[in-house]
Amino acid sequence: MFHSLGRYILLLRSSFRKPEKFSVYWGEVMREMVSVGVGSLGIICIISVFIGAVATIQVAFQLVNPIVPRSIVGSISRDSTILEFSPTISALVLAGRVGSSMASQIGTMRVTEQIDALEIMGVNAPGFLISPKIIAGITMIPLLVIVSVVLGLGGGYIACLLSHDIPTTDYVVGLRDGFNAIIVTVCAVKSIFFGFIITSVCSYFGFYTSGGALEVGQSATKGVVYSCIWILFADLLISSVIL
Amino acid sequence: MITVKDIHKTFGDNKVLQGISAEFKPGKNNLIIGGSGSGKTTLLKCIVGLHEPTKGEVFYDKENFTTMNFNERVPIRKQIGMLFQNSALFDSMDVESNIMFPLNLFTDMSHAEKLDRANFCLERVNLKGKNKLFPSELSGGMKKRVGIARAISMQPKYLFVDEPNSGLDPKTSILIDELINELTEEYQITTVIVTHDMNSVMGIGDHILFLHNGQKWWEGTNKEIAHTTNKELNDFVFASKFMRAAKAKL
Numbered sequence: 001m002f003h004s005l006g007r008y009i010l011l012l013r014s015s016f017r018k019p020e021k022f023s024v025y026w027g028e029v030m031r032e033m034v035s036v037g038v039g040s041l042g043i044i045c046i047i048s049v050f051i052g053a054v055a056t057i058q059v060a061f062q063l064v065n066p067i068v069p070r071s072i073v074g075s076i077s078r079d080s081t082i083l084e085f086s087p088t089i090s091a092l093v094l095a096g097r098v099g100s101s102m103a104s105q106i107g108t109m110r111v112t113e114q115i116d117a118l119e120i121m122g123v124n125a126p127g128f129l130i131s132p133k134i135i136a137g138i139t140m141i142p143l144l145v146i147v148s149v150v151l152g153l154g155g156g157y158i159a160c161l162l163s164h165d166i167p168t169t170d171y172v173v174g175l176r177d178g179f180n181a182i183i184v185t186v187c188a189v190k191s192i193f194f195g196f197i198i199t200s201v202c203s204y205f206g207f208y209t210s211g212g213a214l215e216v217g218q219s220a221t222k223g224v225v226y227s228c229i230w231i232l233f234a235d236l237l238i239s240s241v242i243l
Numbered sequence: 244m245i246t247v248k249d250i251h252k253t254f255g256d257n258k259v260l261q262g263i264s265a266e267f268k269p270g271k272n273n274l275i276i277g278g279s280g281s282g283k284t285t286l287l288k289c290i291v292g293l294h295e296p297t298k299g300e301v302f303y304d305k306e307n308f309t310t311m312n313f314n315e316r317v318p319i320r321k322q323i324g325m326l327f328q329n330s331a332l333f334d335s336m337d338v339e340s341n342i343m344f345p346l347n348l349f350t351d352m353s354h355a356e357k358l359d360r361a362n363f364c365l366e367r368v369n370l371k372g373k374n375k376l377f378p379s380e381l382s383g384g385m386k387k388r389v390g391i392a393r394a395i396s397m398q399p400k401y402l403f404v405d406e407p408n409s410g411l412d413p414k415t416s417i418l419i420d421e422l423i424n425e426l427t428e429e430y431q432i433t434t435v436i437v438t439h440d441m442n443s444v445m446g447i448g449d450h451i452l453f454l455h456n457g458q459k460w461w462e463g464t465n466k467e468i469a470h471t472t473n474k475e476l477n478d479f480v481f482a483s484k485f486m487r488a489a490k491a492k493l
Contacts, residue, residue, distance in 0.1 A: 020348045113331040116293055120403075121345050122320030124313070 008204050014126040015134065015203075025132060032136035036098050036199075040144055043097055044090055048148040051085045052077065052155025060165045073166050074174020077156045082183045083243075086148040088235050091194035094141060095227040099202035102133055103223035106206030107216035115207070130203040134196060141195030142188060149187065186242050193234045201227045244268055245290060245401060245433055250299035252285050252457075259285045261457045262299070269400075270431040272424060272447040274438055277454035278479055283437045284405060286454065290435065291323060291403055292316060303401065321349055324394030324432075328406040330386040332378040332393070338365070339374035342393045349397065364392035368422060384415035388422070395426060402432045408440040416440060420447050441486055444468065453479070 019025040056077045063072055106129055109115050118125040153175060160171040202223035209219040245267040252260040260282045267273040275283045288294040290301050292308060301308045303319050311319075332341050342361040346352055352360070365371055368388040378386060387407060394402060404423060408416035420440075424447045427434040438444065444451060448465035453476050461476045468480060481487045 024347050108334075112329060112334075113327045114333055117325065117327060117331040117333075119293060120291055120320060120323055120325045121348070121397075122317040122323075123348060 007208065008200075011126055011130070011204055011207060012200060014124060015130040017124050017127050019127060019131075020123060025128065028128065028132035029135050032132045033140050035101075036094075036133075036136045037140035037143060040094055040097055040140075041147065043093060044144045044148050045151055047089065047093055048086065048151035049155035049158070051089055052081055052152030053159035054155075055080055055085060055152070056156035056159040056166070056171070057163060060160075060163070064165060070166050070170040071174035071177055073160075074156070074171040075177050076174075077171075078153060078175050078179070079183055081152040081156070082149050082187045083239070084235075086152050087145050087187050087190040087194060088231065090145050090148045091141065091191070091198065091231045092228055094144070094194075095198045095202070095224050095231065098137070099198045099227050100220040100224050102199060103202040103206035103209075103220040104216050106130075106203055107209035107219040110207065110209045111212055111216060126207065130200070130207065133199045133203055137195035137199030138192050139195075141198070142191040145187060145191040182242065186238065189242065190235060190238050193238060194231050197230045197234060198227050201230060244304055245435065246302040246305075247286075247290060248300045248302070250286065250289055250301070251297045252282070252289055252294060253297045259457050260289065260296070263454070263457075263459050264299075265452050265459065265462065267433050267435050268450065269433045270428060271434070271449040272427055273433070273435045273450045273452070274444060274448045275435065275452045275454060276438060276444060276479070277460075281454040282457040283454055287403060287405060287435065287437050291325060292320075321345075321397060322400040323403065324397065324399035324401070325403040326387065326390040326394050326405065326407060328409055330378070330390040332381075332386060332389055334378055337375050337377050338370070338381070338389050338392075341378070341389060342396050344393070345397050360396060361392075364396050365389075367395065367426075368392045383410050384412075384419070387411065387415075387419055391419075391422060391426070395430075398430065399432060402427065402434040404434065404436040404438075406437060406439065408438060408443060413442070416442060417446070423447065441480060441483075444480065455479075 056073060059076045060073045063076070064070070106115075109129070115125045115129070118128060157168060157171060160166045160168045202220075205219040205223035205226070209215050248264050250260050250263045251258070263286060275286060277283050285294060289296045296309060299309070306319065308316065308319060333344065336344065339358070339361050342364050343357045346357045346360060350357070361374070362371070365373060368391050370385060370388050370392065373385070378389070381389065402423070407419050407423060411419065420443050423434060423436065426432060436443065445465050448468070451463055451465060451468060452459060453461040453473075455475045461471065461473045463471070468476070471477060
């Protein structure tokens with residue numbers, strides 16, 4: 001475990017060495033941003049609307065009571081969406097979509113000697129391959145989480161509209177009621193950390209792949225599993241430190 | 244010139260290379276041959292720095308490559324071109340971008356100059372006009388030629404070639420050998436080739452290093468190899484009936 005941790009830290013250090021040529025790296029960063037951001041937008045939109053809707057319905061089911069104001073459903077849905085559902089579930093889904101793709105891409109480059117080819121040319125392979133992915137992760141995943149929050153809250157509104165258990169006006173009042181900006185800070189911090197974890201952990205497993213097609217698949221699986229574990233651990237840590 | 248001195252390489256308890264010393268001269272095709280597991284590719288990887296030798300030193304024109312750190316090696320690496328066994332072209336880039344890749348990173352050439360250089364390299368390997376094809380659209384022989392074009396794009400002083408003929412038909416193999424030979428002579432490159440192919444050995448083997456059990460077992464030229472009395476080398480080179488018959492006629 002300590003050997004892997006040490007190798008992971010050394011890989012990160014090599015990844016952020018001075019680039020050979022900034023313009024080439026910038027092009028890679030842009031390409032990765034499009035891949036992570038635009039490429040994941042569809043799945044994030046779909047899951048966010050459904051999660052928001054389901055969260056609202058379940059909260060409404062548990063809290064509809066004559067002595068509880070109905071607007072509380074909006075408040076609880078808002079807080080749980082911003083604090084937990086949007087950042088964490090989006091990150092878990094993105095670990096599967098983005099992380100496995102990164103691990104298998106780098107792993108395939110390793111087993112087909114493309115990384116060796118980079119090293120022979122004098123290119124800092126971790127820097128060229130991993131740093132653009134990490135930069136794309138820590139910039140695009142927070143943006144995806146913002147989209148997810150908006151759509152999640154929209155999903156809750158749609159659920160109210162369709163179920164008629166909670167009037168939409170009450171839901172909207174609840175969304176505005178007792179808003180504490182700290183939950184947005186927590187959401188932002190979580191999404192940046194999750195972006196870093198997904199891209200760095202999956203790149204690490206891809207970079208140290210050895211063997212062939214079977215091992216590339218195993219690296220992608222390991223990358224996703226370890227990312228998910230670290231996401232949940234970071235979720236707990238950030239929540240307990242900031243809240 | 245490349246000099247290797249007393250190279251040892253072990254993986255765990257497995258001693259893959261045991262004290263190999265040799266000199267690889269410019270303008271010559273230096274071939275490393277040997278049976279499977281004899282340490283050919285490991286030696287090549289130690290020379291180019293993909294593996295660090297357990298013991299021993301590698302010199303590029305008297306500069307000790309082994310003791311250099313990553314940044315110190317970069318100027319030498321810019322003078323190295325390498326063709327990998329499976330070509331190792333970047334899948335996400337077309338042929339032109341593959342060839343221009345080192346130029347983009349290490350030169351201040353304008354786009355037009357880089358394009359000219361890429362076209363020149365493609366023409367040199369007889370692939371004129373194939374700029375926009377992706378590696379997945381190329382045959383094995385074409386991939387090797389693009390690999391060579393990429394390797395010579397930075398006008399290297401040292402060219403390393405790992406199994407250039409593997410997976411190719413005999414005619415294409417000969418074309419690749421001739422191309423490597425022409426480039427070596429034309430640009431006076433120090434070329435080091437790891438091969439199993441006996442046609443290459445006989446055709447372009449200016450200087451041959453035969454490895455056996457991780458040791459240098461024999462060294463000579465393709466002319467000398469036909470008359471060698473070294474048992475292991477004879478068993479390796481003249482393993483087939485065809486080669487034995489060819490030897491008998493010499």
